[in-house]
Amino acid sequence: MSSFDNTHITALTDLINKAVQDIIAEYASAGRAVPSLDTLESGLFQVPEETPARLTKAIQIVEAACAQLSCTVAPPGSVMINKSLEHEEPACLLVVTEARIADLLLDKPEGLPASELASRSGLDTRKLTRILRLLATKHCFKEVKPGVFANNRLSMKLLSSDTVSSIVCLLTDESLRASAYLNETLTDPSERDGGIPFIRATGYPFFDYHKTRQGLKKGERFPRAMVGWGDVTGKGLLAKVYPWTSQPANTTICDVGGGNGHVTMNLMKAHPHIKVVVQDQPQVIEMAQKFWAKEYPGAMEKERVQFIPFDFFKDAAVQGCDFYYIRSILRDWPDTESELILKNVRQAMKQGSRVIIHDTVLRDAVRTPESSSNASVHHDVAPEPLLPNYGVARVRTYELDMTMMNLLNSQMRTLPEFIELGKRCGLRFEKLYEVGETDLVEFSPI
Ligand SMILES: C[S@@+](CC[C@H](N)C(=O)[O-])C[C@H]1O[C@@H](n2cnc3c(N)ncnc32)[C@H](O)[C@@H]1O
Numbered sequence: 496m497s498s499f500d501n502t503h504i505t506a507l508t509d510l511i512n513k514a515v516q517d518i519i520a521e522y523a524s525a526g527r528a529v530p531s532l533d534t535l536e537s538g539l540f541q542v543p544e545e546t547p548a549r550l551t552k553a554i555q556i557v558e559a560a561c562a563q564l565s566c567t568v569a570p571p572g573s574v575m576i577n578k579s580l581e582h583e584e585p586a587c588l589l590v591v592t593e594a595r596i597a598d599l600l601l602d603k604p605e606g607l608p609a610s611e612l613a614s615r616s617g618l619d620t621r622k623l624t625r626i627l628r629l630l631a632t633k634h635c636f637k638e639v640k641p642g643v644f645a646n647n648r649l650s651m652k653l654l655s656s657d658t659v660s661s662i663v664c665l666l667t668d669e670s671l672r673a674s675a676y677l678n679e680t681l682t683d684p685s686e687r688d689g690g691i692p693f694i695r696a697t698g699y700p701f702f703d704y705h706k707t708r709q710g711l712k713k714g715e716r717f718p719r720a721m722v723g724w725g726d727v728t729g730k731g732l733l734a735k736v737y738p739w740t741s742q743p744a745n746t747t748i749c750d751v752g753g754g755n756g757h758v759t760m761n762l763m764k765a766h767p768h769i770k771v772v773v774q775d776q777p778q779v780i781e782m783a784q785k786f787w788a789k790e791y792p793g794a795m796e797k798e799r800v801q802f803i804p805f806d807f808f809k810d811a812a813v814q815g816c817d818f819y820y821i822r823s824i825l826r827d828w829p830d831t832e833s834e835l836i837l838k839n840v841r842q843a844m845k846q847g848s849r850v851i852i853h854d855t856v857l858r859d860a861v862r863t864p865e866s867s868s869n870a871s872v873h874h875d876v877a878p879e880p881l882l883p884n885y886g887v888a889r890v891r892t893y894e895l896d897m898t899m900m901n902l903l904n905s906q907m908r909t910l911p912e913f914i915e916l917g918k919r920c921g922l923r924f925e926k927l928y929e930v931g932e933t934d935l936v937e938f939s940p941i
Pocket of ligand 1 (some may be wrong): 776
């Protein structure tokens with residue numbers, strides 16, 4: 496780089512300019528202007544399923560390039576202090592979400608004084624003012640007059656009626672608490688608490704904590720938080736990304752650890768020629784049957800769905816299905832347990848069966864020749880000079896990996912880790928498909 500070469504920043508502003516034009520064009524073709532932060536109605540393009548691919552990509556470029564540009568031009572010491580203080584924002588988000596401040600501000604475009612919000616929520620006026628001012632400075636809520644706050648586009652997601660507020664609480668409560676103990680847990684050679692920061696923080700394993708007196712409410716919030724996560728990350732994309740339409744009639748998909756089977760139910764609604772077998776623990780299978788009877792009685796009447804209880808550590812999956820679909824399971828378990836699950840699936844496969852692991856695949860933060868040349872790997876690589884994994888635009892994937900480490904001592908995996916895990920269980924990697932923020936990793940039997 497010559498002493499006058501500034502292309503490392505001008506290339507970023509070029510990317511931003513082009514992406515902003517793309518964003519404007521996508522909204523224009525839907526007959527709208529791009530909403531401002533003050534726009535309260537939910538409007539267009541709220542979920543990945545409804546967002547055109549060009550818009551998704553442009554938004555990621557803006558997020559990644561703006562962050563990379565700020566980190567490049569600001570003094571490094573200043574950047575590092577800012578990063579180190581970022582935990583204050585989630586702590587404040589938990590306070591306002593549990594206090595339902597967004598609910599109190601609903602239909603009040605002129606806002607309410609913090610004193611009134613405090614008296615209605617039982618919080619201290621001065622402290623709530625400071626909390627709301629910090630959040631407004633980070634663009635969540637708006638300070639309309641000194642000490643008077645109103646909702647904006649971001650704070651509307653904290654309404655108690657919005658599933659996003661539940662995932663915000665999970666991440667800013669249980670998860671933030673555990674991450675405060677990460678260093679202490681990693682550097683303690685005694686492996687006290689099984690090396691799990693959450694246990695050190697609370698005295699309980701994650702799911703046991705939800706059964707304690709102090710954890711009960713958080714346990715009730717957990718399933719809704721999972722729905723919120725799915726709503727934001729595009730659970731409906733599964734039906735569009737994999738070539739389901741080219742599968743023959745009565746193709747059978749076993750939903751391994753499928754919970755109530757809500758994902759394969761959506762898939763069947765989009766592709767009625769497939770059949771589904773839901774497998775999970777006995778008590779969950781009972782719930783699944785009730786769920787399908789209510790939400791999709793036709794599938795039960797026509798015997799398009801079966802429910803078979805099992806323990807995925809001890810029992811083989813149901814024999815001879817065409818697909819074994821494993822969503823959000825392996826991230827919860829270390830390699831030893833994940834191997835047990837996969838081997839029990841492998842045992843049930845016939846020739847021609849496929850395993851589809853639906854999870855998030857971690858990408859490297861460095862450009863490698865394989866990242867753009869492997870024909871089996873269909874994933875989007877960011878344009879230079881951005882990081883190939885879209886940097887900050889996709890950082891929550893890596894943060895979620897930390898969440899798994901802190902809460903459960905489990906992990907997200909890279910593609911080579913998935914391929915290796917598959918190999919140890921008699922499975923050959925076929926293809927990677929991107930499904931919004933998650934991925935499908937397809938395997939066949941070796
Ligand atoms: C994170 S949930 C994922 C559910 C579903 N696949 C989804 O994506 O919504 C994990 C699932 O694993 C199931 N599970 C946990 N231990 C199990 C076991 N030993 N045998 C079978 N299923 C189990 C749970 O009941 C739960 O439904």
